[in-house]
Amino acid sequence: MKKKVLSTILALTMTASVLTACGSSDSASTDTAEQTEETTEAAEETAEEATEEEATEETAEETAEEATEEEATEETAEATDVEKPEKITMMVDGTLVTQENGRDEFEAAWEALTGIDLEINQPDHDAYYDQVGQVMASGELPDVILLDSTRYTSYATMGVLADITDIYEGSDLQAKVSAAGNDALIEGIKIDGKLYGFTPTRGNGCVTYVKKAWLDNLGLEAPTTYEEYTAMLEAFTTGDPDGNGVDGDTYGVSAAGFIGGEAPYINYLPEFYQDAYPGFYQKDDGTWADGFTEDAMKEALQRIADANAAGIIDPETLTNGTSDCRNKFYEDKFGVFTYWAGTWATNLKTNLEANGLDGELVALEPIAEVGNYIERIAPVWCITSACQNVEGVYKYFIETMLDGADVQMLWQYGVEGVHWSTAAEEVCGNTYAEGEFHMLENLEKEGTQYTKNHLDPNLVLSPLDNDPGQDAIAEEAKSAAELFSANSVVADLPITTDAMQQYNGDLTTLKNELVANVAQGKITVDEAYEQFESQGGAEWSQAIVDSLNQ
Amino acid sequence: MSKKIDEQTKKNLAILKEANKRSTIKRMKKYRGFYVMFLPVFVLALIFHYIPMIGNIYAFTDYKGIAGMKVNWVGLENFAKMFSMAAFHSAFWNTLFLSIIKLILNTGAAVIISLFLNEMVNIHFKKITQTIIYLPHFMSWVVTASVFTLILSPTSEGMVNTLLLKAGLIDKGIYFLAEDTWWKPMFFVINLWKDTGWGTIIFLATLSGISPDIYEAASIDGAGRFQKMRYITMPALQNTIITVLILNLAKVMNLFESVFVLQNDAVLSTSNVLQTYVYYQTFNSGTIPNYGYTTAVGLTKSIVGCILVLVCNWASKKVRDGRGIV
Numbered sequence: 001m002k003k004k005v006l007s008t009i010l011a012l013t014m015t016a017s018v019l020t021a022c023g024s025s026d027s028a029s030t031d032t033a034e035q036t037e038e039t040t041e042a043a044e045e046t047a048e049e050a051t052e053e054e055a056t057e058e059t060a061e062e063t064a065e066e067a068t069e070e071e072a073t074e075e076t077a078e079a080t081d082v083e084k085p086e087k088i089t090m091m092v093d094g095t096l097v098t099q100e101n102g103r104d105e106f107e108a109a110w111e112a113l114t115g116i117d118l119e120i121n122q123p124d125h126d127a128y129y130d131q132v133g134q135v136m137a138s139g140e141l142p143d144v145i146l147l148d149s150t151r152y153t154s155y156a157t158m159g160v161l162a163d164i165t166d167i168y169e170g171s172d173l174q175a176k177v178s179a180a181g182n183d184a185l186i187e188g189i190k191i192d193g194k195l196y197g198f199t200p201t202r203g204n205g206c207v208t209y210v211k212k213a214w215l216d217n218l219g220l221e222a223p224t225t226y227e228e229y230t231a232m233l234e235a236f237t238t239g240d241p242d243g244n245g246v247d248g249d250t251y252g253v254s255a256a257g258f259i260g261g262e263a264p265y266i267n268y269l270p271e272f273y274q275d276a277y278p279g280f281y282q283k284d285d286g287t288w289a290d291g292f293t294e295d296a297m298k299e300a301l302q303r304i305a306d307a308n309a310a311g312i313i314d315p316e317t318l319t320n321g322t323s324d325c326r327n328k329f330y331e332d333k334f335g336v337f338t339y340w341a342g343t344w345a346t347n348l349k350t351n352l353e354a355n356g357l358d359g360e361l362v363a364l365e366p367i368a369e370v371g372n373y374i375e376r377i378a379p380v381w382c383i384t385s386a387c388q389n390v391e392g393v394y395k396y397f398i399e400t401m402l403d404g405a406d407v408q409m410l411w412q413y414g415v416e417g418v419h420w421s422t423a424a425e426e427v428c429g430n431t432y433a434e435g436e437f438h439m440l441e442n443l444e445k446e447g448t449q450y451t452k453n454h455l456d457p458n459l460v461l462s463p464l465d466n467d468p469g470q471d472a473i474a475e476e477a478k479s480a481a482e483l484f485s486a487n488s489v490v491a492d493l494p495i496t497t498d499a500m501q502q503y504n505g506d507l508t509t510l511k512n513e514l515v516a517n518v519a520q521g522k523i524t525v526d527e528a529y530e531q532f533e534s535q536g537g538a539e540w541s542q543a544i545v546d547s548l549n550q
Numbered sequence: 551m552s553k554k555i556d557e558q559t560k561k562n563l564a565i566l567k568e569a570n571k572r573s574t575i576k577r578m579k580k581y582r583g584f585y586v587m588f589l590p591v592f593v594l595a596l597i598f599h600y601i602p603m604i605g606n607i608y609a610f611t612d613y614k615g616i617a618g619m620k621v622n623w624v625g626l627e628n629f630a631k632m633f634s635m636a637a638f639h640s641a642f643w644n645t646l647f648l649s650i651i652k653l654i655l656n657t658g659a660a661v662i663i664s665l666f667l668n669e670m671v672n673i674h675f676k677k678i679t680q681t682i683i684y685l686p687h688f689m690s691w692v693v694t695a696s697v698f699t700l701i702l703s704p705t706s707e708g709m710v711n712t713l714l715l716k717a718g719l720i721d722k723g724i725y726f727l728a729e730d731t732w733w734k735p736m737f738f739v740i741n742l743w744k745d746t747g748w749g750t751i752i753f754l755a756t757l758s759g760i761s762p763d764i765y766e767a768a769s770i771d772g773a774g775r776f777q778k779m780r781y782i783t784m785p786a787l788q789n790t791i792i793t794v795l796i797l798n799l800a801k802v803m804n805l806f807e808s809v810f811v812l813q814n815d816a817v818l819s820t821s822n823v824l825q826t827y828v829y830y831q832t833f834n835s836g837t838i839p840n841y842g843y844t845t846a847v848g849l850t851k852s853i854v855g856c857i858l859v860l861v862c863n864w865a866s867k868k869v870r871d872g873r874g875i876v
Binding site for chain 1: 615619635699703704705725727729814815816818819822830834838839840843
């Protein structure tokens with residue numbers, strides 16, 4: 001009997017704990033539940049509004065014009081009368097300092113500066129967009145969310161993001177961005193003339209770094225044309241650029257795959273792709289095209305196949321990850337690496353030096369055939385349609401991010417005493433005098449210093465009024481960033497259509513497979529395009545292009 | 551007369567039904583403790599296995615993964631698209647081929663190793679061997695893939711290629727993981743290395759259950775080691791082998807991690823399985839994926855898996871004297 005009673009109690013306890021675990025949540029759960037309902041309502045309203053708009057387009061346009069005029073008048077009157085939110089919920093990836101790296105201190109400092117309760121949802125960086133998908137599906141949307149350009153356009157098109165065009169126009173933030181000459185970057189993320197988010201930084205991109213010691217050892221100059229570039233790679237592959245007395249034990253260039261996994265796809269091997277682009281892009285006349293179907297892409301594929309057959313590209317390129325490439329670069333196995341501009345120039349240098357190698361790198365200006373590097377569109381901070389106080393969140397969250405003062409300082413460098421300091425001390429072997437700004441030791445990675453928080457000081461659209469960190473930015477990082485800024489064009493904003501949703505998964509997989517097979521010499525370029533045709537790629541590509549041009 | 555019999559039969563059946571009902575309630579009352587113990591499992595299964603099945607309905611819609619957004623019914627459109635896609639067909643057959651061959655090889659190897667282990671006289675050596683062959687099972691697939699990518703590297707750093715080159719068997723490194731002809735054999739070898747040891751546990755358990763008296767009697771009758779293995783050990787293992795094969799056959803559609811970490815763009819047509827196909831549909835689309843379509847693929851996979859379970863059950867009944875697995 002006792003056993004029965006005991007087993008009954010145990011079973012009931014387990015059941016209760018299961019139900020409790022399923023139902024439990026933090027204090028935000030009630031808010032979230034309410035928010036879910038509100039989101040659903042908001043989305044329904046948006047859908048209804050959209051239908052109504054279609055039905056009475058002309059009337060709506062007239063009303064909109066009137067409304068805009070009215071709003072403009074009201075805005076002037078209410079410019080300083082925006083309701084301050086009591087609480088803001090945000091979702092961000094691992095580019096903000098993580099919990100282990102002092103996120104709580106960041107949150108406390110931000111709350112102290114703004115007087116607003118901030119709730120941060122920061123999933124694991126690698127699983128961030130899985131989580132974003134789940135959040136979108138559940139309807140438990142935060143007030144603000146960080147999205148990459150693909151998801152930014154997709155969710156904006158689907159009505160999940162708030163239109164902030166009118167709020168941004170004429171705001172202090174716009175004035176600052178204009179003053180820094182960065183209006184074009186914000187214009188570049190407008191969808192049909194409307195703004196659904198804000199990018200506080202440039203998108204950055206990759207520049208080609210060459211080991212200076214290798215050039216010097218072989219008596220070479222930095223290449224300026226494709227011919228010189230391939231000659232350099234060949235010399236690096238067949239000669240003894242690392243000076244270890246063995247010819248032919250090194251490679252010219254390496255990359256994590258022959259084609260990138262996301263836009264702009266070609267940024268790890270720009271010298272081979274040159275003017276080719278394997279994705280959808282907008283031509284000068286405004287029409288859309290699939291670059292994969294153009295002659296430029298065929299020529300690029302031939303260049304890659306030839307270079308790979310000649311052995312000047314790392315034979316493991318196909319199975320390399322980016323960390324594999326970095327490690328091989330640090331171990332002096334190859335000499336040319338196209339990687340991120342800015343702070344990565346310093347990282348590459350210090351890691352080479354840590355291995356006892358010469359860390360000096362030459363950041364190449366784009367060779368003549370490349371013309372420009374491609375700058376990706378930076379992740380966009382968006383206010384969701386679930387937000388009840390869009391103007392308030394814009395003013396107190398987005399606008400303060402580039403306030404030029406304390407809040408920007410937080411986003412850029414983190415918290416004093418946790419992430420940076422001006423005290424006289426020694427950090428990771430570097431000695432700093434009293435009053436000298438410096439970053440502190442990484443709480444997670446002992447022996448390394450922080451370089452920044454969420455905003456890269458090299459890339460912000462509007463700098464701090466008195467940026468104490470500017471002097472701490474290494475010269476090579478500054479010059480690589482400047483070289484990139486002066487020699488790059490911003491990638492096109494990806495646009496979403498139903499046809500793209502239908503076919504682009506299969507199409508991209510097919511393109512990637514064909515590129516890899518041509519690169520490996522399994523098939524010729526002509527055979528690749530025959531397969532592209534026979535396996536439906538051409539048909540899917542045309543369907544997407546047609547939908548984009550509609 | 552026959553009418554009377556019919557009425558009587560109906561009455562009897564009703565009484566029987568009522569009695570059964572009462573006896574069921576009585577039984578439930580009697581064993582209420584067990585039912586209460588079953589409750590947590592039932593709740594868990596309901597919440598995490600049955601309620602999510604409602605999501606399968608998205609296979610018939612153009613669901614875009616956004617709460618509150620209007621979902622349109624598209625009927626069987628997603629399934630029509632799926633069957634028209636060559637990549638789906640190749641992923642489907644790759645799934646079956648890779649899983650079934652892997653299952654046969656792993657089970658076969660596990661049986662052979664179990665027999666060898668069973669024949670080991672030195673207990674200390676046997677235990678060390680067992681520990682060593684179990685260890686790979688606890689390595690994550692990501693680490694396993696990294697290790698084998700290095701071992702199979704086409705450069706001078708690849709152990710296999712270096713040995714082959716030094717032996718004069720090849721004159722140029724083979725890119726084992728990027729060539730269609732080599733990828734599948736390498737996949738099976740890596741799976742054998744990782745999971746065979748773990749698979750021996752169940753067979754060793756069966757072997758340890760064989761009475762030593764039988765072996766002793768066989769020895770008295772003049773049977774040698776091989777004969778004992780053939781006439782005693784193998785028949786004893788037969789039922790376990792069939793059970794293991796059948797139980798694992800039901801899981802053949804669930805192939806993802808081991809394939810995903812080992813594949814690359816050059817071997818997609820050879821290595822893409824249904825789960826990686828869904829993954830690429832989701833993350834290669836360059837936009838918000840068509841969740842309706844990916845759900846349709848997932849649903850098809852589940853239906854095939856379900857059919858396999860039923861076939862296994864049928865096969866089990868045939869070979870195990872009417873004892874099924876479900």
